[in-house]
Amino acid sequence: MIVPCPRCGKETEMTGNPYRPFCSERCQLLDLGNWVTGAYRIAGKEDEDEDGGPPPPREGQK
C-alpha cells in the first residue's frame, strides 16, 4: 500500500516500512515533535461558543 508521507508528501510504501506511514525516521521524528509540543491545532472559529455552533452564513455568490 502506497501512502503519501504525512510530513513531506513523498510516496511511501507501508508494508515492511518501520517508519510507516512516514518515508523516513526524520519525518516521523519531526511529526512526533509537533505532537509533543502541541504544534498541531485545528483552528476553531472566532466568537464560536463552546459547543461549536453552526458556521456563519456564507457570503459572496455562487
Add this chain to the structure above:
Amino acid sequence: MSENILPPEEDNVGAPDQEFLPVENYGAEQIRVLEGLEAVRLRPAMYIGSTGVEGLHHLVYEVVDNSVDEALNGYCTRIEVTIHINNSVTVVDNGRGIPTDTYEQTGKSAAEIVLTVLHAGGKFDDGSYKVSGGLHGVGVSVVNALSARMDVQIWRDGKVYELGFERGVPAKEFTQTGTTRRRGTKVTFRPDPQIFETLEFSYDTIAARLRELSFLNKGLEIVLEDLRSDRKETFRYDGGIASFVEYLNTNKNVLHPEPIHFETQRDDVVIEAAMQYNDGYSETVFSFANNINTHEGGSHLSGFRAALTRTVNAYGQKEDLLKDLKENPTGEDIREGLVAVISVKLKNPQFEGQTKTKLGNSEVRGLVEAAVNESLGAFLEQNPSVARRVLTKVVEAARAREAARKARDLTRRKGALETALLPGKLADCQERDPALCEIYIVEGDSAGGSAKQGRDRKFQAILPIRGKILNVEKARFDKMLGNAEIATMISAFGTGIGKEDFDSEKLRYHRIIIMTDADVDGAHIRTLLLTFFYRQMPELMERGHIYIAQPPLYGIRHGKSIRYLKDEQEMEEFLMKRATDGVSVTVEKTGTEYSGEGLIQAVRMMRERSAIWEKLNRRLQHGELLDRLLEAIAGEGGVFDQGFTLHQLFEQKELLSSLCPAIEDIGYDCRILEDEEHGLFSLEAVNHAKGNRVELNREFFSSAEWQRLFELYAGMVPLGKPPLTVRENGNLVSVGSGEELLDYLRKLGRKDLTVQRYKGLGEMNPEQLWETTMNPETRTMLRVTIDDAVQTDAIFTILMGDAVEPRRRFIEDNALNVRNLDI
C-alpha cells in the same frame, strides 16, 4: 620490466619542479643508519601491522608512499603500479631516483643503505623533505626484508643503476648498467612466502588506496595495472580533495552542486578542506595528515569540527535562521549529511592512538580552526543561497533531535515504574489480561464523569482528556492535544512511543475506543486522535485495536419506553415511518393516492430533493432563480418534456433563449453568448438589483447535484402538484405544497414523543451511556482501518494546512452536515 611502461623521455627529464630543490640536496650525507633488518624478519608484525592480508598490502603502500613523497615535494608526477601474475609488484615513478652516491662511513651506495637499513631515508632529516608521509615511517628497507626477491632500478643523473636482494640480503651488486635520459626509480618485489600467510593481492584494496592518494595529491597520476586479470585504471584528479568529496557523494542528492573547497598555509602547515552536503543523515568526514588516513582523527579533525560548529552557528545567528530553535544546533546537527575531507601536510607529524592513525600535534588544532573559520565564514557570506540551504538542513536536524529528546522525556520519566505511575486521571479497570481490557478515551470532564459511573469497572478503563485551548490573541478555541494528553495516553497504553521505545506487545488494552461528542468539536478531537494514532502508532490500527464509539444523537421517549437513534438520517427515517403509518396522501388534480411503502418512498425523494435544493441554493444565492430554472428545464412543458437533452439545450440558440422569459420575469437581464471553442451557447443572467450574475452553460448543470435534482423533480411531479389531501385516522387535511406536507408529516411523526438531542455525552446519564454506547451486548462501534486513517490524515492535513482554498472548500462541503447536526 621493460622501460616502455614509463611515459616518453621528455616528460621525465628536466621537470620544472626541479628548480625548487636541487637534486644534490638529497645525497648520502643525509642518510643516517639506524638499525638492521634481522629484527624485521623476526617480528614482522611490529613493522607492518600483521603478516595477513593487511600487512601484505602495506608492502605496496610503503613503496608507493616513497614515490608519493617525491610527488609531495614536487619531483614526481606519475606513478605506475603493476601486479604481476606471480603476485610480485612493480612500482615505477618519475621522481629524482634514489641517491646513488657513496656513503662515506660505510663505503656503500646510498641506495644500498636506503634499501637495507631500517629507518634510513631522506625523510628523517628535516632539511631534505619538507613534508613526508610513509606508512609507519619504516621505509622501503622493511619491504626488502620481507620480500623473497627485490629488484631495484634507478635512473639518475643520466645513468642507470641496478641492484637486487633476496630476503634483504644483497643478491645483485649495485652497478651502473648504462646511461639514460630518463629519471626515477623502479622497485619490483615479491613478498616472502616464509613470512606471509597469504600472497594474493587484492586489486580493489590497492585501487582504493591509490585512488585516495591521487585525490590527496592533486594532479598526480597513478596507474594501476593487474596483469593477472588485465584490469587497468588511471587515477588522476586535478580537483584534489574536492574531487574526493564529489566522488564520495556519487549518487547522492547534494544540496549544492560544487563542494566548498579551500587551501591555505599557516606556519608551515598546509591545510586543505573540501565539503559538500547531501540530503542524507549520515556524516562522512575523512581526515588525512601527510596523506595518511587518520582513522582515529586527531588535532586537525577536532579543529575542523570546532570551526564548523562555530562558523555555521554564527552565520545562522546573524541571519536569524535559528529563531525556531530552543537551543543552538550541535556539532552533530551541523555534520548531518556532510561529506568532507580535511587534509593537512606538516613537517613533523606525531601519530598516536591504537593504530597510530591519530594526529597528535596539538598546535595543528588552532591553525586548522582559524583557517576553517576564516575560509568557511567567507564562503557562507559570499554564497547566501548555499548557506541558506545548509542552514535549513541543520535546523531540521536540530529540530529532530529536540523532538526525539522531548519524546523520550515524555515517556521515560514515567516509564521506569510503569503501572505504578499510571496517569492520575485514568480510571483503570480491574482485569489485567490486555485481550479483555478496553479503554475509553473521552473528551471533557463531564463526559468522563458519566463514563466513569456508567462503565463496567471490571474490564473498562476511562481516560478523560481535554482537547481545547483558548487562543487568546484571536479569541477563539483551537482544538489540540496537549503535551499532557499525549503523555497520558502513551503511559496509559503502556506501549511507549518512537522508533526505539514503541512496543505493541506492551499494549494494556486491546480495544482503544474514542468517544467524543457528536458535534464539530468532537469531530475535530476525533480527527486529531485518529491522526495521531495513524502516524505514531500505526501498528495499533493495523492490528485492529482502535475503535470509534457510536453514541446516539437522539433519545426518543414514548411513554415509558425510550429509543436511541444514532444520527439525523436515522432520526428522519424513524419519524417518517411513524408519520406515514396509516396515512395516505391524495393528489386532488390527478386522484393519485400514496400510502404505505409508496408514500415513504415519495417522502424520501422529497427530502432528498429538499436537501439538494438547499445545497444548490447556497451556491446560487437565489432560491427563486433555482425554482424557475428547474421548472423551465425539468417541469411540465419544459426542455425535457419537449424531448430535448441538456446537451441539446446548449447547442440550440433558440431553445436556450426559451429559458429567458421565466428568468426575466424575476428581474434578470438575459444575453446569449457564444462559446466558439465548444460550439455551444451559454446564457448570461444578470440581476442588477441583487448584484447577482450567473452564467448558465453546459458545465454549470453538469454537477451530480443538478443531475439528481432534475431526476427527482421529474419523478416528483405528482406530489409537486398541490393541493394534496392527507388522510389520517379519518381526518382530512389539505396542504398547499410539498414543503408543507413534509412539515405536517414531521409533526405527525413527533406526536406524543419527547425528542431529546444529545449535544454532548455529558447530557446522557451514566445508565444511558452504558446502555447505548458502552455495553458490549447492545452497543455498535466502528473499527478503524488503515484506509479510514489515510483519509482522516488527508482531512487533518487540509484542516491544518496553509492552503486556504482546499480548507475553505472542505468546510463548505461539510457545512450541510454541520447544519444537520444542529437542527
